[in-house]
Amino acid sequence: KLRRHPVDKLPGPPTLPFVGNLLTFVGTPEEMFEKFNTFARDFWPLYRTWQLNTPVIHPLLPEHVEKVLASSKNTQKSRDYRFVESWLGTGLFTSNGAKWQERRKLLAPTFHLKVLEQFVPTISDNAAVLAQKLQLLLCQSPNEPIDVVPLVTLCALDIICETAMGRSIRAQHKDSKNTEYVSSIHRIMDLIVYRAMRPWLHPHWIFRVSPTGREFAKCLRTLHRFTRNVIDEKRLEREQGELEIKVVPSVPTSNGYEDLERISVRNRLVFLDLLLKLNEWDCKLSDQEICEEVDTFMFGGHDTTSNSISWALFYLGCNLKIQEEVFNEIEGSDLSNENLNSFKLLDRVIKETLRLRPPAYMIFRLLEQPLQLDDVVYPSGTKVNIHIYDVQQNPAVFPNPEKFEPDRFLPENMEGRHPFAYIPFSGGPRNCVGTFLALWPMQCI
Ligand code: HEM
Numbered sequence: 001k002l003r004r005h006p007v008d009k010l011p012g013p014p015t016l017p018f019v020g021n022l023l024t025f026v027g028t029p030e031e032m033f034e035k036f037n038t039f040a041r042d043f044w045p046l047y048r049t050w051q052l053n054t055p056v057i058h059p060l061l062p063e064h065v066e067k068v069l070a071s072s073k074n075t076q077k078s079r080d081y082r083f084v085e086s087w088l089g090t091g092l093f094t095s096n097g098a099k100w101q102e103r104r105k106l107l108a109p110t111f112h113l114k115v116l117e118q119f120v121p122t123i124s125d126n127a128a129v130l131a132q133k134l135q136l137l138l139c140q141s142p143n144e145p146i147d148v149v150p151l152v153t154l155c156a157l158d159i160i161c162e163t164a165m166g167r168s169i170r171a172q173h174k175d176s177k178n179t180e181y182v183s184s185i186h187r188i189m190d191l192i193v194y195r196a197m198r199p200w201l202h203p204h205w206i207f208r209v210s211p212t213g214r215e216f217a218k219c220l221r222t223l224h225r226f227t228r229n230v231i232d233e234k235r236l237e238r239e240q241g242e243l244e245i246k247v248v249p250s251v252p253t254s255n256g257y258e259d260l261e262r263i264s265v266r267n268r269l270v271f272l273d274l275l276l277k278l279n280e281w282d283c284k285l286s287d288q289e290i291c292e293e294v295d296t297f298m299f300g301g302h303d304t305t306s307n308s309i310s311w312a313l314f315y316l317g318c319n320l321k322i323q324e325e326v327f328n329e330i331e332g333s334d335l336s337n338e339n340l341n342s343f344k345l346l347d348r349v350i351k352e353t354l355r356l357r358p359p360a361y362m363i364f365r366l367l368e369q370p371l372q373l374d375d376v377v378y379p380s381g382t383k384v385n386i387h388i389y390d391v392q393q394n395p396a397v398f399p400n401p402e403k404f405e406p407d408r409f410l411p412e413n414m415e416g417r418h419p420f421a422y423i424p425f426s427g428g429p430r431n432c433v434g435t436f437l438a439l440w441p442m443q444c445i
Pocket residue numbers: 092093094104296297298300301302304305308358359360363364423424425426429430431432433434435437438439
């Protein structure tokens with residue numbers, strides 16, 4: 001970096017020649033998280049780092065974040081996402097440019113509210129199993145603390161498998177025959193983070209021969225085999241049970257919302273059915289691409305949801321008065337979609353949990369077009385880190401930001417709040433496509 005780059009006008013931590021700040025972030029995920037928090041405080045509201053020879057800006061103000069995320073011209077994800085590509089291929093989460101645009105248009109209807117509503121019974125059945133397990137543990141040792149995280153994680157996994165693939169893996173049950181899949185999906189997440197934090201494991205050829213890389217490859221084989229089997233079985237099931245699909249009067253050629261909605265609701269189809277259906281209509285997705293998307297839903301939908309549910313339970317445990325009010329609000333109501341929409345305090349508790357503990361706490365973009373923030377123009381090729389956690393800790397928007405206060409989300413308290421001050425599901429054209437599928441399990445559990 002011989003020339004001064006526009007990012008060097010910004011404050012930031014000291015850099016080293018050639019590597020920039022690459023080594024600053026080597027350590028555990030907790031240490032990295034802490035470092036970014038410190039930088040956010042020290043260099044608020046906009047700072048720079050260098051990742052080798054790539055300049056990185058870290059905007060923290062809602063108006064700056066909006067300029068990045070709301071732009072339809074800067075939807076490109078940075079190279080950081082390449083670590084999940086061997087698992088997810090270039091599906092919705094990892095693709096860029098025209099391919100992403102096409103995928104998003106194709107898949108968005110499968111996340112339509114009406115399609116998702118039919119999943120509420122599946123979600124509530126699995127939530128009931130979790131409740132029973134917790135009750136049993138409580139009866140067995142009433143005075144012992146219960147680590148809810150592993151229990152919630154298995155429940156979230158059951159929900160996402162059943163809604164995405166129509167396959168009950170019974171992860172919550174002792175007789176589950178899918179323990180290898182369950183352990184691989186947990187382990188692969190750890191290995192991805194482990195690699196991302198160690199620059200020397202970034203080159204593929206080094207990673208492949210490292211012990212971590214070999215373990216990663218083993219998990220990957222298990223996950224891909226499982227998805228492929230489910231797809232094959234589902235296809236066979238559909239061929240044998242054509243009756244279900246034939247109830248639909250006419251097979252639409254366009255992929256309009258209404259057609260898909262009508263078909264899925266009538267026939268109680270899961271995502272995988274919808275993807276196969278899209279394939280049958282006009283071969284929009286190959287088998288490999290269907291696999292990518294199913295894996296993407298598993299990746300996007302399981303860890304994030306289980307993390308948020310666990311934190312919500314934690315905050316309710318620490319705030320007994322709010323817990324009692326939530327209990328009174330939901331007591332006696334069954335878990336229908338209408339009821340879920342009427343639980344206003346529960347909704348605020350979930351929103352506040354996602355403010356304080358956003359599971360995807362940092363996301364990345366690579367500028368395709370120059371971006372102007374205040375009076376400086378950052379050229380294309382600059383990387384942008386959006387620290388969702390730090391953005392949501394802005395004391396000017398959320399006074400006393402570390403405190404758990406669900407009433408921040410009362411309509412009167414939200415008036416005039418910048419829409420990009422609260423972005424647990426990101427924002428703009430590349431926001432989370434599974435928002436509703438995330439919120440319902442949180443409410444049910
Ligand atoms: C509490 C739960 C969840 C949270 C907080 C969350 C958060 C996010 C965030 C922040 C992004 C943007 C990522 C980025 O730009 O790098 C995202 C994208 C995405 N999420 Fe979620 N998510 C959740 C649950 C889910 C679920 C249940 C699914 C699906 C089954 C899902 C599927 C996706 C997909 C496919 C994308 C990529 C969208 C695109 O690039 O067009 N997420 N999510």
